[in-house]
Amino acid sequence: MRLSQLKPGETAVVTKILGHGAFRKRVMEMGFVRGREVTMVLNAPLQDPIKYKLMDYEVSLRRAEADMIEVEPFDRLKHDGRATRHPDTASHDPAKEDNGEEFVAKHKIINVALIGNPNCGKTSLFNIVSGAHEHVGNYAGVTVGAKAGTVKYKGYRFNIVDLPGTYSLSAYSPEELYVMRYLNQEMPDVIVNVVVASNMERNLYLTTELIDMNRSMVIDLNMYDELERSKAVLDYETLGKLLGVPVVPTKASTGWGVDRLLDTIIDVYEMKHKDVRHIHVKMRPELEKGISQVKDIIKNDPTVPANFSPRYLAIKMMEGDPEADVQLRNAASYKEIAETRDKEVQRIERDLNEDVSAAISADKYGFIQGALAETMEGNVLEEQKTTRLIDAIVTSKVFGFPIFICVMLLMFWATFQLGSYPMEWIESLVSWISGLIGEHMADGPLKDLLLDGIIGGVGGVIVFLPNILILYFFISMMEDTGYMARVAFIMDKLMHRMGLHGKSFIPLVMGFGCNVPAIMSTRIIESKSSRLITILINPFISCSARIPIYVLLVGAFFPNHGALVFFGLYLLGVIVAVITARLMRKFWFKEDETPFVMELPPYRIPTSKAIMRGMWSKARQYLSKMGGIILVASIIIWALSYFPRYEMEQVPQSYISATIADMPEQLHQDKSAEEIDGLVLNSYQQENSILGHIGKFVEPVVRPMEYGWRTTVALLAGAAAKEVVVSTMGVLYVGEDDADLISQRLSRPSNLTGQPPFTPAKALSFMVFVLLYFPCIATLAAIARETESWKYAAASLAYNTVLAWILALLTYRIALLF
């Protein structure tokens, strides 16, 4: 009987916990474990919840929850003459039991349901196990309704039910509906999912649904003889580990492997099997977002029956399954669930341009592809022909890496080379505008603000919009076509050397765009420590906000070796990331061997609409960053360098003579005395502005690299966003004539000192510093949010900055030698 049927004052012993895995775990943690005595204390006024006494404390359970706990009344056990409080000891030796009819304690009865596609050998298995003679046949639909049989094995009694064959658990065909209702009402202890070894791909679809359900399960890999005859080899043990469900090969027609199957069922039932764990069949983030919203409502509603896991119900609700609706109809939050579902389905179909059910099943097949690609060799998969063809090349041992490297090179080449044309157009537009303002506006602070603050700052950064759009175009193409999943797949071995998993590679590639969404995308990584490491090394992947700095300095100082320098910088970032990951694995997080499936979704050709929408949203983000944080930062930097104002009379004579003495000969001949006075005043003005004082205060930290105080300020300002480094330099290195580009201002000898502010060695060292030093505020916030700890963000800030300092100094010293 069930715990909910106990009357006040009655005592019983727990024999079984039914329901989905998460529920069982929770109830067991509350103390409802097998063999434990429970006394019903009292009903709440509405009979719900019910209060129970357990050992010496009281707990209350919802009626729906108490319905999922099977008990044996204590009195009945005693009167049976086998006075024992613990059924565990009751039947260790059934042969010794009296009066012929063996006594089998309740908990030694295992209810098993056979579930699988039509024609996978369920009835054959049922017959051989139970000794029945049900009709087997090589056509679908032979089993109508369910047949039950019993067998005794190793002190257990197996009640086996042979269910009709189904391809999935959507309640559309009568067979499917029958299986669904059975799973709901009968709550078998262990599900045996029979799959045909020679047709894994289609058979495993049902398995993914059963995994969602989170019930105790064993996979019976039947018709193993056919697999042996074919050339295919399946590493079924690894497959079991990946799925978190033990896999046992059998040949039901001869009975081979059946004992092992029964042994495994016992292990799973007794929760002793080491491979059993609950995994998620992961889908695209767009889908996962919707599913988790619906799931959270279901999970937090105690009136939802505990028969099925919240995730399973959520997925089925998203699919519009009528049975799931029946399950949830009486729940308190039904309306909220249905509304959220409708909203999310609409959003997903808009985002993906695809029917939700189709998207879910496509992703489940992607999961199956991934699991089989890792464990099966020489198998002829049923997947689409094109996908198979492309995969044969793209993930092959010979071509996989070269193709990936070519794609990466193409991406960077396009970003910098192709991007340089539209960049020049925007540059000339910016020059033209500033020329216009320079000519037509009256001199004064407002003109200075517009020219030096806003156009110098924002204008200096906005020119990189085309580069960034091209980069994003490539990244989203890789994601949307399904190529990114293949990249993760071929990178798996390499990533394992870093103590990571192939899946960690996807956030790293995305990091070339922006570290913030990349860090968020680490949610696809199941292993906690792998995820943490992937998050922490992500800032070393050079994001697109750092592109302006490289383009600026490479253009000014290494115009002939541009590609080499870009490549070297990106490579340096990757190398530092790899070393950091290995160090973290060695000293911080233990190796984590839990294997998981890398989904391989079918290839899709992204629609131009989806691409345009993606590019537009990136462009909008970039522009709003320009209009937001970068504009504000530029104005603040400008104001801090503009005030307080000085007059020529305030400039000390010593400063004037020292500056003039430093000036190159040429200048004295070209410029009038008035112009020279203006230059001296400007220089004094900047150096003694608020910003000048800040810069000079911090400057000693980077003195070994001789960056100077202006660059120091630019580095500090980069905390707001990395683009601000360039915009700050644009504000601080003010040109002589208004239309000058920053790159010219940096490389041309300054009028005052005859020295250019930057040299190639300094530029190189500076780029290394910017590549590695502290992440921007948005990235730090993402790290803190995703790791749920500010400590990791602080550690990232400190470690990255120290490392940047050391490597930048090394770069500078080495570069000076040449």
Ligand code: GDP
């Ligand atoms: P059900 O529809 O799942 O109940 O499948 P059946 O038990 O009716 O079996 C379908 C066909 O597969 C029958 O012809 C069986 O003889 C055959 N079969 C079952 N198990 C095996 C096996 O392990 N190896 C081979 N070669 N055939 C099997």
Ligand code: MG
């Ligand atoms: Mg059958």
